[in-house]
Amino acid sequence: MVGGVTLRGISKVFKRESSELVHALEGIDLDIAPGEFVTLIGASGCGKSTLLRIVAGLTQPDSGEVCTDGEPVNGPSPDRGFAFQDHTLFPWLNVRQNVAFGLKNQPKERLAALSGGGSMSSKDIKEQISRDVDAWIELVGLQGFEKVFPHELSGGMCQRASLARALAAHPKVMMLDEPLGALDAFTRMNIQEEILRIWQARKTTMIMVTHDVDEAVYMSDRVVVLSPRPGRIQEIIPISLSRPRARSGEDFSRLRAKILDILQFGGLRQAPDYYL
Amino acid sequence: MSILRPLKRVFPIAALLAALAVQLFFPNSELQPTTRAPYFTYFLLFLLALYAALIIVSFFSAALAKKLEYGGWFYTGAILFLTGLNIFTSKLAVPPVMYFPSLDRVFGALFDDRRLLLKCLAHSGRLLFFGYFGGSIVGLFTGVGIGFSKRLSYWLSPVIRLIGPIPSTVWIPLMLIVFPTAVSASAFIIALAVWFPVTLMTSSGIANVPQSYFDAGSTLGAGRFVRVVKIGVPASMPHIFLGLFNGACSSFITLITAELIGAKYGLGWYVNWEREMLSYSNVYAGLIVVALVFFLLVTGLFKVRDKFLGWQKGVIKW
Ligand SMILES: Nc1ncnc2c1ncn2[C@@H]1O[C@H](COP(=O)(O)OP(=O)(O)OP(=O)(O)O)[C@@H](O)[C@H]1O
Numbered sequence A: 001m002v003g004g005v006t007l008r009g010i011s012k013v014f015k016r017e018s019s020e021l022v023h024a025l026e027g028i029d030l031d032i033a034p035g036e037f038v039t040l041i042g043a044s045g046c047g048k049s050t051l052l053r054i055v056a057g058l059t060q061p062d063s064g065e066v067c068t069d070g071e072p073v074n075g076p077s078p079d080r081g082f083a084f085q086d087h088t089l090f091p092w093l094n095v096r097q098n099v100a101f102g103l104k105n106q107p108k109e110r111l112a113a114l115s116g117g118g119s120m121s122s123k124d125i126k127e128q129i130s131r132d133v134d135a136w137i138e139l140v141g142l143q144g145f146e147k148v149f150p151h152e153l154s155g156g157m158c159q160r161a162s163l164a165r166a167l168a169a170h171p172k173v174m175m176l177d178e179p180l181g182a183l184d185a186f187t188r189m190n191i192q193e194e195i196l197r198i199w200q201a202r203k204t205t206m207i208m209v210t211h212d213v214d215e216a217v218y219m220s221d222r223v224v225v226l227s228p229r230p231g232r233i234q235e236i237i238p239i240s241l242s243r244p245r246a247r248s249g250e251d252f253s254r255l256r257a258k259i260l261d262i263l264q265f266g267g268l269r270q271a272p273d274y275y276l
Numbered sequence B: 001m002s003i004l005r006p007l008k009r010v011f012p013i014a015a016l017l018a019a020l021a022v023q024l025f026f027p028n029s030e031l032q033p034t035t036r037a038p039y040f041t042y043f044l045l046f047l048l049a050l051y052a053a054l055i056i057v058s059f060f061s062a063a064l065a066k067k068l069e070y071g072g073w074f075y076t077g078a079i080l081f082l083t084g085l086n087i088f089t090s091k092l093a094v095p096p097v098m099y100f101p102s103l104d105r106v107f108g109a110l111f112d113d114r115r116l117l118l119k120c121l122a123h124s125g126r127l128l129f130f131g132y133f134g135g136s137i138v139g140l141f142t143g144v145g146i147g148f149s150k151r152l153s154y155w156l157s158p159v160i161r162l163i164g165p166i167p168s169t170v171w172i173p174l175m176l177i178v179f180p181t182a183v184s185a186s187a188f189i190i191a192l193a194v195w196f197p198v199t200l201m202t203s204s205g206i207a208n209v210p211q212s213y214f215d216a217g218s219t220l221g222a223g224r225f226v227r228v229v230k231i232g233v234p235a236s237m238p239h240i241f242l243g244l245f246n247g248a249c250s251s252f253i254t255l256i257t258a259e260l261i262g263a264k265y266g267l268g269w270y271v272n273w274e275r276e277m278l279s280y281s282n283v284y285a286g287l288i289v290v291a292l293v294f295f296l297l298v299t300g301l302f303k304v305r306d307k308f309l310g311w312q313k314g315v316i317k318w
């Protein structure tokens, strides 16, 4: 199993233009097992995105170390995928080209290894990519929109396309920064199922940020609650419900209530700015 | 509205007929020297035939019909303007005929001098081709280099800021010494004029690419080269095209100016030479060719832009 993540003493301080310091993260220790589904939850601005960026290697921590499978992270890699909070689809590529971007542009050796050994010709690889891309587009329900450019898509469609683009690149660890934020309740549930299916099929380690407590309880193995300014781990709640899960029930409600309780009353009493 | 729409397609015909009536039944002023043939009449007849043919085709092509309807007012206006000019110069000879020849003489010059004009066109075309493409390609590479490399930016940015704004025609005397032929010197000067705006817009385009695109690219496995070529360059295409447009404009100016000095052929040379000969009908004939050529080139550039930048509709407008 691959995709374990270890965070040791991660701290990050940002300097604003006004040279005021923002303690985004402080002393984050977290071990994520290979294939685990972990959700980060916390107030807006408490450093969730920053933490994901540090794991992805897009932001350097001021102190502490991130390792994936024992290897220190010192830059981005296709092994650590990222579905960004704002979709960041490439506006000059259509949906299909966007989804194919990762597969087409990663190092050839990695691609060959992914598609089962180095025996494939470049034509085979091309066809494989093409099939993969079609499958991902269908999975996120964008068939018929392959040739459409991002500016002609709705916000939710952009998020789905961006999710497909990130997952199609075969990451071992997947960072999901509020990937379902712009979706309606129904599509949201559908995509949640799809993410869970992909997760179970691929054993990809998932680190997801959400503001939706139900979503956190429904999907994760563990919920990590962060406290704001400085961002610290306030509590880690294991969700030991058996899968497939129901979206209601006594245990579900109890866990949900517990997380809400921590978010609202634990540690911080001054005016919170939750999305909840 | 619904009656007016198909009519708009026919208005230019009416305007052309009016123009012909003026041309045929209103004699030229006695002050204007006569021409071998009524060339402007020929030109109007040619337009009439061309437009009539277009109208017939437009009954089978909805796209063409739409274009003709859209352009209807403009074509009508242009023809009426030409007719006004015809009355003002040819018919009444209000301004001095030496500097404002009759339209018959202008079109006559265009026809009589066609061989020389074509030769000049070929000469200018060659200069423009090498100068424009050379300058654009080097500009593109310089811009990308400055946009992505701190070291290149450190060394080149001040140089560009120093050299760029100097009108490149200032270099003509120096280049005539450095280069073996006037042609290569002129091509280099045109390239220099194109190089500056293309470099500037490319590097500023790359500087303005949101970091999030590069972040997304690198988590998808894109290496440095892919990030430059497949993210940086396409994301700055709108800027690059602005540079290519500005470059085209300065290349035209530079071409015409460069040909005033040391050239033996070329459209700029032609216009200048005929002016010195006080042969203004030829001057206008040359100007018509220059305008047509530049119009076609800019239209071509617009077409290329629309093809490559379809994605930016609703993203960036200019
Ligand atoms: N590049 C940066 N420069 C300066 N400050 C930053 C930067 N990135 C983040 N911050 C600050 O760090 C803090 C944490 O930001 P972060 O984006 O990680 O929050 P978040 O928990 O993801 O919030 P949200 O739920 O609203 O997305 C914020 O106060 C933010 O202002």
Ligand SMILES: [Mg+2]
Pocket (backbone or CB within 6 Å): A048, A049, A050, A085, A177
């Ligand atoms: Mg965030």
